[in-house]
Amino acid sequence: MYLKTWKEFESASYNLILRDPTRVRCTMKYGHKESTVSLKVTDDITCLQFKTSDIQYVKKIEVFYSTIMRQITSSEL
Template sequence: MVFAKNWEDFEIAAESMYMANPQNCRYTMKYVHSKGHIVLKMTDNVKCIQYKAENMPDLKKIEKLSGNLMGHMASKE
């Protein structure tokens, strides 16, 4: 498992991973209350990339990424 160093790297890797293999991709989000951060994880059974969000502005970015992924999942393509 690899942690992305910044948000842009994670976002690009997550979307490209989903577009390459949508049937096997999984996207999870876990909130760790004791540490006060959210861990995002995208995997396709071969590769796995993670991102740890520790501040409030990242929540808007997470919401945008989740919306984009849901849009891809709901489209016919």
């Protein structure tokens, strides 16, 4: 499901990761023709997506991915 706001996507993604960090996958895709960035976070049951063409989200995405990678790799397996 596509979430409309960044805050909604960010909090739902963090909640998904906290449930089971070993099953979560994150992808980012850039569409050159539309100049859009699509983010997807899934655990094969729930799929969260966010799409934007606004340049202001670049720094937010960078912080988001570094936080997610830290959570996934530092969690006890």
